[in-house]
Amino acid sequence: MATLIVPDNVSPSQDAEVLRKACEGWGTDEKAIISILGHRNAEQRKQIRLAYHQLYQEDLVKRLESELNGDFEKAVYRWILEPADRDAVLANAAIKKGETDAKVLIEISCIRSPEELLAVRRAYQHRYKRSLEEDVASHLSGDLRKLLVGLVSAYRYDGEEINTRIGNSEAEILHHAIKDKAFNSDEVIRILTTRSKPQLNAIFNRYREEHATSITKNLLGDDAHPNDFQKALHTTVRSLTDPHKYFAKVVRDGIKKLGTDEDSLTRVIVTRAEKDLRDIKDLYYKKNSVPLGQVVAKETSGDYKKFLLTLLGEED
Amino acid sequence: MATLIVPDNVSPSQDAEVLRKACEGWGTDEKAIISILGHRNAEQRKQIRLAYHQLYQEDLVKRLESELNGDFEKAVYRWILEPADRDAVLANAAIKKGETDAKVLIEISCIRSPEELLAVRRAYQHRYKRSLEEDVASHLSGDLRKLLVGLVSAYRYDGEEINTRIGNSEAEILHHAIKDKAFNSDEVIRILTTRSKPQLNAIFNRYREEHATSITKNLLGDDAHPNDFQKALHTTVRSLTDPHKYFAKVVRDGIKKLGTDEDSLTRVIVTRAEKDLRDIKDLYYKKNSVPLGQVVAKETSGDYKKFLLTLLGEED
Structure with missing residues (x-):
């Protein structure tokens, strides 16, 4: 189950107007940005981007990038992209880091459905003008390359039949x-x-x-x-x-680290908020006897904290 | 350029009726079957199958399989299938033959467009309840497996940019x-x-x-x-x-063999007739100074010959 809370009636053009106002003038109204984007699903965010472009001849994503910064900017940027495109961005960042960030590529290849993974490969080509497996193959080497090229190229059988x-x-x-x-x-x-x-x-x-x-x-x-x-x-x-257990562990490891691994925390919350973040939260509580929202509130701060808590379905 | 000749106005239900008549009663009217199916493109053949099923509650493909035989049956069967599904059938037959028939898998992986190859992988799963790469990987071994799993799993970048x-x-x-x-x-x-x-x-x-x-x-x-x-x-x-050159060579090798390699001949003609068989014919003539149609007429016989020549755009 998802944690994202979406109101019943939303209007992309009204949302675009609110976001425009939040970006205009002196300073930025982060609260308004969170109150809109933190409560819209992927399709609605897409419509907002389209409406924003039509109204103001400007790319909302670029505008937000120039208005925001730090972990908050990164989280909003990843959130606002369409899921397949976001995964392409995550995969590309992981490839550039080389052997150290294999887990992001494994996550995307193994947890997304076969059709979703194809959509990621399509989005990757569109964005980077190369194929995902091509970049994985040319940036990695040895056994890890064999495994990862196989994983990102897979189009697994999606039925229930087993032998x-x-x-x-x-x-x-x-x-x-x-x-x-x-x-x-x-x-x-x-x-x-x-x-x-x-x-x-x-x-x-x-x-x-x-x-x-x-x-x-x-x-x-x-x-x-x-x-x-x-x-x-x-x-x-x-x-x-067991993706839920896996994600609960990623979040736990990210928080245990000295200084918190914001990239992991952002990634899990942003990619799962409209999928199964509630299940991950439940499992996290079962394993650690402390609510995930409470830990996130303790380990993060400012607008970044507010945004993550909103996606976790736990506003103040 | 294609060699397939398709008339301007065709009606799927009329075609279905002619095919039904050709299959009914004593004997089969192969000529009628060739005159219809040998002049319909993939979309039209699909419509005929649908119309036939609606009119007679019977699967046209199965009916034709029971009426026809030998190389002619095989050619008609491969022709009537949708292209991606046909490739799935060809790939599966090649996998079962093991190392000896790698070229069919290479052909499908490398000559189809990236999106066409995805469609083949989808059709393969639908038909066999396993993934194409899974079957290639479990039936082959060693270096050939590495190469072929990579080829069938590829979703190559389809743009023109090069580095x-x-x-x-x-x-x-x-x-x-x-x-x-x-x-x-x-x-x-x-x-x-x-x-x-x-x-x-x-x-x-x-x-x-x-x-x-x-x-x-x-x-x-x-x-x-x-x-x-x-x-x-x-x-x-x-x-x-250079697919044209490659196919011209496959046909040439197939004909040179003692007894003719009908599988290769059928495969090239059936898979290319509505794509680029004219280019392949032209190249064949350039390389061998004898028209492909003439060679096919000499090396094959009966309805099989008539059908291939029809697809080659060279009826008597």
Whole structure:
């Protein structure tokens, strides 16, 4: 369930007018911007951009970028984009950071639906004049490249049919690879990048039944320091099987960090507010015994804080 | 240019009636079937199938399958399907044959437009309840798998922008790989599976300028017997850069074979008749000094021959 609260009757041109006023004159009325954009869904935000352009011959996104700054600007910018275009922007930023930000690419490839991922690839081409997989392939190398190119290029089967025989045999393939510490074997990458989500669930369930432990545990191994590729596999499996739990953990890790990882916090809240942020909040509370809104309020400040809380459905 | 000849006014329900009559009673009127289906484009054939189903509560494709046989049946069956669905059927048949029929998969991945390839992947899922890349990955192995999974999963940038710097540096990467006989290097596969067609043309042109010989020649090496993977790379480059020449060669090779390779002949004629079969015919004549229609007439017979010649725009 979503956390975004949208009023019943909204008018794109009225919204555009309010935003224009908020940007005009001395200073910027951030409160007004939050009260509008923090309560509009993707389609409505799109209509506002169109209406704004028609009324003022100006790109609302650019105007907001010039009026706002810091984490607040970044959050508003990411929020106002259409979801597929936003993912393209997130993916491109992650690619530029190289090996360190693989999790964003994994998230986008594994948590979006197959059709949504195609839309991201289309938006990426439109924006950057190259393909997503092309940029991933030319910026990364080695095993991580193999995994990520496979993940971003996937168009997984989206139906429910599964094949138990394949499930059993591929659970064994994974087991042997993990036992031999052959994490980077072509077969591991093949299975994780091509099988459908229900089929992968069947494989991982079989693995748990046969080996009395989950594959996610075994992927990190007994090492105190799993390598980056093992971590990427781990993120892949978690994104494919339990996105809510995965996101709750991303937020938790982001907040635990010294100084808070605003990029992660913004990303989870902005990308999930109109999807399943309520489920993520519930799970966060269950795991940490403290409400996510309370933590966000404590760790952030100013308009950025107000905006995140609005998207979390928790205004003052 | 196409070779298919389509009359101005056609009525799907009248066509359906003629086809019904052709199938009813003692024997089948193959001539009538050819005269209708051999002169209808993809959209019209789809309308005929719909009209036929509405009029007779029967699937026209199944009915034709039960009425016809041999190469003629196969050709009509492949022709009547929607192009993306037909490609899904061709791809599936190729996957089942394993390493031996890589060229069909390469053809579909490299010659169709990026959006057409997506449509094939969608049709494949619809028909087989698995993804195309999933089946390619689980039926093939080794280097050929790496190449083909990359090719079928690609959603190449479809614009004209190219980057000369990348073109130059990647021509060098290919040159070194070929010189070292490292045909299966990850970099070779990365370049061929992710770069856009205009970018690849720039790379291959640079290669030719710098090394005074074409990459297609060098890919086969000095070996009298290039291995299957080298042949697959060769087919990939030719499909990406010059489909007409590639298809003219496929037809030529198919005819040269003892007993004629009907599958290849049917495939080229059926998949190109409403696209660019005229260009392929012209090139065939230029290269072999004998008209393609004449060769087809000599090497095939009966209704199969009549049907192919009709699609070639060369009825008696």
